[in-house]
Amino acid sequence: MTTTTLDTPSAKPLLDWYDRHHRDLPWRVSPGMAACGVHADPYRVWLSEVMLQQTTVQAVKPYFEKFLQRWPEVTDLAAAENDEVMAAWAGLGYYARARNLKKCAEVVAKEHGAVFPDTEEGLKSLPGIGDYTAAAVAAIAFNRQAAVMDGNVERVISRLYAIEAPLPGAKPLMKEKVALMTPAARPGDFAQAMMDLGATICTPKRPACSLCPFRGTCQALKLSDPELFPVKAAKKEKPVRHGAAFIAVTAEGEILLRRRGESGLLGGMTEVPTTAWTSRLDGETSVTAAPFDAAWQASGTVTHVFTHFELRLSIWRAAIARALDTNDGWWEPVTNLEAQALPTVMKKAIAAAIPLAFKTSRA
DNA sequence: AAATCGGGGAC
DNA sequence: GTCCCAGATTT
Structure with a gap:
């Protein structure tokens, strides 16, 4: 249950923060480009998002560069040999991602005229694309007002609203909050800003709350301790x-x-x-x-x-x-x-x- | 709803 | 050692 009835915070302070502090990553276009109608290439966004599933930015960078150089477009990846793709993915982990990546490229190339679907629903029907990746590609590459929620956003939202219900059960509630905050303008930048915030300011341990654009409205900071959020179910021991x-x-x-x-x-x-x-x-x-x-x-x-x-x-x-x-x-x-x-x-x-x-x- | 599925960096 | 990372799929 939630301990607060915080009004929906504005996305504006976060976007202002993002304009000043965003990280320059290989799959990104500079913030503000979205305001001019220029968005990142869907193939690059999709490739990066699949690689980034449960994987750190640092680990992904060299793999992203290697894949993009070797297979510059989705049709190139679709035409590649399975063994080559698996060998190129070796070391990155979660190998079902690589199998689904190849399947997805083939579906897009053969059934969609080499053009990625531009809606959440269309994207989610593709292999290896779930709730998060569909929303991320829709927002970042197609400027759709999609609610993007990953582990970073869960942490930011859980602290902003001081949500005491444990994950993963609290996920639907958190997604409601994200959806209410997501702006019609620059939804892709908003999503990336939330994730950057979670990665650099609203960190799991010792968050830098004094630098946070939400420091004035964060309920965990005001009423409790941000480090206590998000609450998570106990995990099993490894045999x-x-x-x-x-x-x-x-x-x-x-x-x-x-x-x-x-x-x-x-x-x-x-x-x-x-x-x-x-x-x-x-x-x-x-x-x-x-x-x-x-x-x-x-x-x-x-x-x-x-x-x-x-x-x-x-x-x-x-x-x-x-x-x-x-x-x-x-x-x-x-x-x-x-x-x-x-x-x-x-x-x-x-x-x-x-x-x-x-x-x-x-x- | 719970289990499966890699690897590595930060602490 | 612990935690967790721009999660998806299967059971």
Whole structure:
């Protein structure tokens, strides 16, 4: 329940703040351009927003530049090979985003004449575009008065109105508040301003309230403590899973790789052979589960934290004379690993067995 | 409504 | 270690 009946604050102070303090990001056009009828390219906005889902601006920047240079328009991405897209996405995480990105590009290219829908409803019907991304693209690229709400906006709104109801249940209430605040003029700048505010001023810890354009109206600042908002439901503890990974290398410098299934964890990505990842540390995590008979040598343990569990992989290494026939998978030159769709956990596993497998930035 | 789905930076 | 990041999809 809400503890306040704050009147809807004006968007004006926030837009004024944004005009002075906005961050210059690769997918943005300068603020105020919207007032002149110039908006960011829908393809770039969409690409950036999908990459930014649950991902920091800093992590996205190099991937955005790489994708835009390699696939400058949606038709280029639609025509790309799936494996190339997955390899380019490797390391960014949440790989269903990459699969849906490719599907979405194909739908836009083939069914919409390479033109993105310009409404929230039309955008949301596309793969990988949900409530947030549909509203963001509609507002930023098409100047639609759409209510954009991400984690930053949730935090700003929860503090501005001192909303005590916990997330995620309070989300509809918060979205009502955002919708009432969103202006007909410059809705895209307003959305980006709210997100910039949450990222730079209204931060989770130690917010810089003295610099905030809403410091005069924020109910949490006035009546309580902004750091206490938003209220969130308690989270579960992460279980630990165990497994073994096998790095086989031939005398010619080839490593055995496999393709993971198309759905689920790390779906469609490349891996080294591993056992199943189980809750118990037992025989399945040992060398007895190796893909073939060889002089397997223990090469330490790799720990990797996923969203909902922690994985501890026992690493086994074998040097063999030549490539063996295998039921699934292929032998890839170690010198070509950079071009593979290897998620971070698999790069860690390979690096544990072959320290020089990946170039380090160290001189 | 709850679970699934990566990785990394800030603290 | 904890938190959380311009969330979407499936169950």
